[in-house]
Amino acid sequence: MTTNLDTNLLSAALDRVLPPVDDLAGAGAMGLAEVVVERSRADDRFWDALSTVMNALSVGEFLSEDGDGQDGAIRAVESSDPNAFTLWLDVVYSIYYMQPEVHKRLGWHGRAPQPEGNSMPPWDESILSNIRKREPFWRKV
């Protein structure tokens, strides 16, 4: 699929779906458009979804719209091809939520699950005190 791949357009769209919050820039202003393109190139499905969304947005018109107008254009893409839009959005979210500055703002630990893992208090059998009183109720054959 050929792509209407204008980085300004993609950045502007990213800023609408993940807008600035507190002192954090929107996803587009954070420079994530290039990351979205790079990661999408690695998977045909991602690339097709990105292409579908970009091809449905008109560069000149979209960039000249105000915020509400841009949201409307994005909603039109969402309605016309929900599967492609959802996949594109999922990729965008996954990339946004791996950024250290986003983790910092959320108070999220921000590290990969392994190798550190987490700690938990050990199993405590006393929690079974109530359910242990119940008579067996499995259906006899």
Add this chain to the structure above:
Amino acid sequence: MTTDHNTDRIADVLIIGAGASGAAVAASLAEAVFDVVCIEQGHWQDASKFPTTEPDYELRRMSSWSINPNKRKLPEDYPVNVNDSAIEPVMFNGVGGSTILWAAHTPRLHPSDFKVKTLDGVADDWPISYEDLEPWYDLNDHVMGCAGIAGDPANPPRSPRQMPPVPLGNDGEMLAGAFDRLGWHWWPSDNYVNTTRYGEGRDACNFCGHNMMGCYQRAKSSTDLNYWPRAIDQGAELVTGARVREITTDSAGKATGVNYLDREGNDQHRQARAVVVAANGVGTPRMLLMSASEKHPNGLANSSGMVGKNLMFHVYAGVTGVFPDHEEPWVGPAANMIMSQEFYETDSDRGFLRGYSYQTGRGQGPGSVARGANVPWGADHHKQLERRLGNTVGLGAIGDDLPEEHNTVTLDDRLVDSSGLPAPKITYRVSKNSRALLDHSLVQGQKLLKEAGAEEVDVNRFSREAGWHLMGTARMGDDPERSVVDSNGQSHDIDNLFIVDGSVFVTGGAVNPTPTIQAIALRTADYIATHRQDLKA
């Protein structure tokens, strides 16, 4: 690790597929001094390469580490046509099979699941009972290593578990309290996850929360870590990166081995005195149908016409509670910590037959939370994300999916795998009974979460990408006209052909099937070892 390539020798038993059941059969028969060879289209996995050590793990789970072969698209995967299916099958192809990516939640079927026709007047009875299978359930628990605790009032008594249960954590304790207050059943789940050191070189879980992308810690049990090392130690040969094209037969109709494509794509033939198919509930009917010949025009072992019919998944729906003051619910293995079987058995007042289990889950990173329900893009995104991140607890319902002949696995007319072999096509629709029991589960699930203190509950009416459990497509039975294999997994048509995966299930119950699949596989292996010495050179 690919051992011996003496392709001229005649093996006693050739196994197709190195997953949950193929591994169990290989170890059991190798220990019984059978000459065993296994052909597996995938490869060994290197735990250090699992994506949970990388910050982009949530993105990789959507692509190269997806549970869905149509998304993962590795050369060893085969595509599946799901255009006419309400559920997409998910699986993993490699040594260990889907136990590489599973949650390792390991309940057992109930005694009533084996007698559904007798008790509820629908589907069919199994030709075996829970009691028939129990010794092999216990044996499998020992090999795989089960964390849990005996005494569950919803199930028959069972032997002591190998390890204590997975800790419940804040979220589990909160839900347990709600179940108690409603007077509903709950019990710590059985899981094949180490809570202490167990098995060769396998430590306890470090509660990373994401073991469904492979367990870096090797605390989650998978058959590449236990059954396969045992099998290979006993002389079994495991050929990886090799794709079986067909099971071959002689003029008498007996299985003689397989034709397969080796790692380089070259045609090869391996001879065997018996063939065991362990390729899962989609791959096995595909294999039998691909093995059609002049003598078996409708596919191998298919005189009944039942191969590929009666496909069962389990149906899934779920509710997620938002608990604003909750802390760290992502801590703990993704495997289920609590199971409730309050609504497992048939109650005619509920408006459906059979029932469902509740499972609880963990392990949601911010990307996954963002992709979930009720987190919109745009101006309200950050508020809703923050409300949910670290503050949600999920309750999933796994529903009994009764067999129906119109739910099928067939060969697709056009779609092929990377070797040019026909891909499977799934035709499946959700029955009224399944929909009714899921609707019931959503109402009751919301009640439970509200009791637990949820301020808001997100509802997922149906999970499409949840076809983990592939069952029923070569079912067992006493009647050769209505079933594919007998109670020992032996084909009615071909006495040296056996099937040991979820294909042989007659009904599916409302629990994860792997312990049952493995118990059946071990039972079939024992049958071969004790009654089919004629298969040994």
